[in-house]
Amino acid sequence: MKKFIYVVVALVLVITIYIFSSSAHVPTDFVVLEKEATIFPDYSAITIPINMSPLNFAIKNPGEKFSVKLSTESQALIIETSTPDIRIPKKKWDILLTSARNGKIFVDIFVKTNGEWVKFKTIENQVVAKPIDKYIAFRKINAGYILWQNMGIYQRNLENYTQSPILLNDETDNNCMHCHTFCKNDPEKMLIHLRASPSGTLLYNNGELKFINTASDYTMSAGVYPSWHPNGNLVAFSVNRIKQVFPSFGHENVEVSDNASDIVVYDIAKNMLTTSPKLSTKDLENIPAWSHDGRYLYYISSNDYDYENPAKAVMYDLLRIAYNEQSGEWGAVDTLLRSSDTGKSISFPEISPDGKHLLFCMSDFGYFTIHRKSSDLYMLHLDDLHYERLAVNSDDTESFHSWSSNSEWFCFVSKRLDGLYSRVYFSHVDENGQASKPFILPQDDPDYYDFQAWNYNRPVFIKDKVTLDSYKLSNAAYSEKINASFDPSVDIDALSGATKIDEKMR
């Protein structure tokens, strides 16, 4: 027994000595460099929300040993490692963020090369006390343009690295699913389209789950690009005749465009679709987006589609139409931005929840910007209607942006890393509407993006986790589909509803 006690005591001593002797420390003897270390992902000079998961990174400067000191005015965290991957412990990171509230985090990077330590210029990152929404929901898809295989709608916790599926196509006969949309970032109000069989829209509204068929005899397609009215009862959809072509030249791999499109509005309580002669014209009305107060519906439209020359580039303008929620009446159409003035085609308007800003894409032509290298993000300030190109852009595609519920943050996708796959970036918007340098969605493994070979498609903020389980969602997809009716009071094209499609356009 005595022997056993001696052994235990010796072990405890050895472990204690090891722990104390190996505690991390920054080097005291080093050469100071005036340049910043190269780190991936680029987490330098960025603005971080107070509740963001640890920004793990890899040091790309070669070395034998690495030491990183993350500090604020009152706290410091030192990581010493023999590999360039810097993984920050979650609890310590949270303490650091809290201590840096509305202040800065300083990142000092030391690299030991040929037995000598060098210290790179300190990286300074701003911490903003206003939190970011806890989750994003996104679609995971491969690079194929015609076909699909492993596809799903996922959610990712931004406070840690947990990612879980909301619905996978494994459970719905390998279906294509898309356009996951939430009302005011609320996980309890969501819709997802299923395109193949079973086809329809899964609508989850305050605990009630339905499978809706938004196609009707009076619309050219089922509802496509959606936008929830803030009242939670209306959803504006575009209806589209979509086509895609594959260029044999240049850097684009595919071009998606429409032969025709209109806008309809679905009333959830009445299970009825309606439209207006102003939203269903011969022009290409598309991509609806409700204003924060529901008094306007923003959308894009183009009148230069040439049926004789369908390959001709189509340019879209930004418009809005007034809407009276009580009477259901539509007001005047107002063109906010003309492509002829901007020189670029406008798409995907998204209004901040505080109603101050409208984020949108502009590209050389067309509206489906995710496949267009020229697509960049722009901000329209709704108080004076001036717009500006944001500094968040790169030489590659930027698209699919979404506002956080507090209007402080927006996320978007960019293909800047490899020119093929879209990844999620975050940016802070200050009181003057200026966007901060974007940073990529953090991952536990800093090398994650080197191996990730799929797209984060259409990321949208949600305030909390979608708790509705995939079992119920997939079951609903096989339940009896509810056919939406079409508003009998609408009289367009002799009740054709949306624009009548010429045979030559089919």
Add this chain to the structure above:
Amino acid sequence: MSELIKRSAVLSLWLAFALLIYLYFFYFIDPTIIDFNQQNLFLTSPFFFQKYMAFPGGLGNYLSSFLSQYYAYKVIGSIILTCLIVFAAYLANRLTMSSIKSSGLASLLTLFLLVNLLSFYSFNLVAVLVLLSSFGASLAYFKLHKKALFYRIAFVVIVNPVLIYLFGGSAAISFSLIITAKLLTDRKAQYSLLIVFLQWITVVSLLFLFARWSAYLSFWMAIQGVFYNQITQPYFYQLLALFLLVPVFLVLQQIVPRVTYKNKLIGKTVQLGKGVEPILMIALLVFCFYLSYNSFEKDKVEIHKYAEEGNWRRVVELGESLPLNERVVLFEINRALFYQGRLLEDAFKYPQYYGESGLILTPNYSNHVLYLCSDLYHRMAYSKGSLHWAYEAQTKFEDAPRVLKRIAEDNIILGNYPTAEKFLNILSQSVIHQSWAEDRVKYLYNDSLINADKKLKYSRDMMIEMPFYANTKSPYKDLILILNEHPDNKMAFEYLMLSLMMRHDLGTLAKAMSFIKPFSYTKMPTLLEEALMLFQVLDDEKKHNYPFNKETVRRFNHFSSLLSKYKKDKRYKAELTKYYKDTYWYYFQFISPMMNEKNSN
């Protein structure tokens, strides 16, 4: 001593089996062909592991990827297959031996079934690993069989969730079947019904819960496990038999009474029979090889492997032995003919039942031709077209190494270096493909090195600058546009001409003759001459003056006269076939799907 001899004899028999199985897989099945067909990839990165561990049964798939990547090496692949088969048979033997003395028939049948299953080029190794996991769990339970009830219950409660999480529902169900058979037939076992009840309740509840919690599978998918979507596979019943074999054997051992030979003569004969048992077993194994080896299926895969390697002579040889009513066989033969310089001479020596669709696969694409669609365009130096179809192939077969390589290579050609780098990064994590990736990394951002590489330079020189959109339904239109920009693209030219012949579009073919100049054929290609002659006859305007060979004119006149006779008397078909079955005229009249369509209408 006699026990030692007996053990040595048994061991020798197992070794003989192992050797025979190894030789069978090495010389006949050839794991490299399985590898080519299955396109296995295993990456050493933690990211790859996490991907598999995200869903129940992921470890089985992960291990399967790990082992099957070595199919790329004939020797190692054969050793792996042999070891797995012998190990599974050994475990089956242990499972069935432990209840009552057995002749080892269960293990022999397990071995035969596995030989048969692994002879299928599409059979995934994961099913074998799942089976092994259930055998392992069962053996562990058998060790506890006589222990106190607490241990047995604890085992059932702990093992089932682990088994389901690591190897999927079918592992747990197989384990349940084995211990059910064991417990219900072992009269000495205590609390059998309780354990069996507990086992099944645990498994079914766990599968239900896993299905509820995991978005990756439904309850029925969880129950089916490795059997999911397998019912249409040619090996489905063998797979089912493999999983049922041990439990059925455990039951049969108890039901079928042991034979005692009262008659001395019969007893002696049986003893004598035991002496020849090993020879009989080996004979049965060889017979099993005979039944399992399907050279036809092998050829169907190998033709693509030879095409990939550019061994066009073998492609033609194999193609001729395969049924030509398979579109991809005609596709490969056509490619081989081009590379042998015979496409515009001999294409109609093969019955081109699919017409243009057997030449270019994009108008009727399916999952299994996506890579071939890419490969044709890649070889034609139409890199954007190739890349498009490679992305489609990657969507369907996410980790297929040859698709990943194609994407990397096309992007290097197109100068999309960051994209190429991404795929090279992925491949560099594979033990098998690392060296290939490292070799290609040198070309990134290095235009001078690319220009020094003959193949890459050719593809770059042939790159399309003139804007057009790919026409997947009528690819001949793309070929015209390619030739407009690069009139020296011989493959595009020959494919265009044959395509137009197959479409019966002789007017466009006549116009496209303007593309022939750069290719300096020593004589007008026979099929072109035949097509133009037909065009001259069919064209109302008749203002062409092609310098036809006199012999061709004579043959055409003869063909026409026979055809006229055939229209009155169908017996002339034999004569037409005898003299003209290799001609465009015959194709036009009798083989072309367009003509058949017209006739059937």
